[in-house]
Amino acid sequence: MRKPTIIYILLMIFTNPAVADFYSGETVNVTGDINDDVYVAGGEVDSFARIAGDLVMAGGRLNIEGEVLEDLLAAGGEMSIRGRFHDDIRIAGGDLVIHALIRDDLIAAGGRIRVSGSSRIGGRSALAGGEVYLDGRIDGPLHASAGKVVISGSVGSDLMIWAEEIIIMPGARIAGNLRYTSPTPALVHEGAQIAGEISHTAVDMPAAPIVVGVIMVAVGIYLTLAVTAVVLFLLFTAVAVRTAQVSSQSYWSCVALGLAILTATPLIVAVLMSTGVGSLLAIMLLLSYLLLLVTGYITGAYGFNVRLRNVFKSTSESRLAGSIWLVISLLLLSIIGLVPVLGLIVSLLILTAGMGSLVRMLLQMKNEAAQ
Numbered sequence: 001m002r003k004p005t006i007i008y009i010l011l012m013i014f015t016n017p018a019v020a021d022f023y024s025g026e027t028v029n030v031t032g033d034i035n036d037d038v039y040v041a042g043g044e045v046d047s048f049a050r051i052a053g054d055l056v057m058a059g060g061r062l063n064i065e066g067e068v069l070e071d072l073l074a075a076g077g078e079m080s081i082r083g084r085f086h087d088d089i090r091i092a093g094g095d096l097v098i099h100a101l102i103r104d105d106l107i108a109a110g111g112r113i114r115v116s117g118s119s120r121i122g123g124r125s126a127l128a129g130g131e132v133y134l135d136g137r138i139d140g141p142l143h144a145s146a147g148k149v150v151i152s153g154s155v156g157s158d159l160m161i162w163a164e165e166i167i168i169m170p171g172a173r174i175a176g177n178l179r180y181t182s183p184t185p186a187l188v189h190e191g192a193q194i195a196g197e198i199s200h201t202a203v204d205m206p207a208a209p210i211v212v213g214v215i216m217v218a219v220g221i222y223l224t225l226a227v228t229a230v231v232l233f234l235l236f237t238a239v240a241v242r243t244a245q246v247s248s249q250s251y252w253s254c255v256a257l258g259l260a261i262l263t264a265t266p267l268i269v270a271v272l273m274s275t276g277v278g279s280l281l282a283i284m285l286l287l288s289y290l291l292l293l294v295t296g297y298i299t300g301a302y303g304f305n306v307r308l309r310n311v312f313k314s315t316s317e318s319r320l321a322g323s324i325w326l327v328i329s330l331l332l333l334s335i336i337g338l339v340p341v342l343g344l345i346v347s348l349l350i351l352t353a354g355m356g357s358l359v360r361m362l363l364q365m366k367n368e369a370a371q
Contacts, residue, residue, distance in 0.1 A: 168192045229298045247303040247357035258352030300354025305329035
């Protein structure tokens with residue numbers, strides 16, 4: 001990976017530069033030669049373009065072909081990826097099918113992932129989902145976590161698997177070691193070639209429920225947060241708009257205030273609890289703090305949503321459009337949150353900015369009422 005794509009996405013959202021192409025709509029087709037980064041959101045999206053920069057996509061059904069010279073970041077329900085990609089691919093969705101030449105890394109999470117026989121990945125790969133099928137070629141190491149993993153292609157380095165059912169097909173080639181965690185031994189067919197050692201870590205609990213459970217918990221948290229955010233947005237639209245305005249006018253002041261509240265409140269609660277006399281006040285403050293954490297993150301996500309809509313030039317003022325964009329923003333933040341270090345930083349910025357802008361807005365309302 002030559003440059004941190006997600007950092008560029010965040011800079012694009014917060015600074016809104018004019019050096020990228022943006023597409024949105026129910027049905028979107030991207031064609032031609034494009035010398036900039038491309039950002040696309042829609043119900044059904046097709047890309048056949050040659051893109052000199054990054055390609056970032058979100059939608060219900062994604063079909064990505066052509067050529068991308070830098071990174072691909074995509075999230076969708078159904079996804080088909082073909083063509084040539086000169087840098088990393090990071091994707092998440094329900095049904096992922098990959099028929100592509102990828103020069104660098106592949107990171108994918110989904111319900112069902114298939115890397116076809118025509119695919120070749122030059123770097124390392126990490127695949128997580130309900131079912132994972134590798135028919136193609138991976139030059140680097142592969143980490144796979146799923147209920148079922150089937151390997152019929154080739155891995156140019158070590159293969160690490162965590163799954164309930166593991167099948168190594170005839171013709172599969174593993175240049176390094178095979179290390180796997182599973183309740184039962186892997187089914188290694190005659191004709192499969194494994195150059196290194198084979199090591200099996202047995203577990204009492206089937207791996208599939210663990211993997212599926214983790215995925216379901218993550219999806220459940222996201223859906224709960226998304227539903228809560230949409231309900232609060234529909235009930236308190238004016239408040240959401242005002243907090244976004246406060247955040248845009250003094251963003252870093254809101255972050256500083258939110259950070260102060262985030263770090264100081266637990267200390268105050270601890271001091272109050274230690275006195276004994278302030279226990280009731282400490283409990284009330286703690287409950288308020290927990291509520292502020294949730295509403296603060298949702299408020300910060302709404303501010304992120306406003307900037308994202310500005311980037312894609314979405315001018316619709318309907319509550320339905322606002323709700324849809326809010327859900328997309330939360331999904332994008334969830335994906336970014338999976339990135340080590342950067343995800344933590346972005347989540348902290350969203351949380352503190354939301355907490356700070358919400359508290360500043362409430363103080364402004366209090367001052368206005370006093371006048």
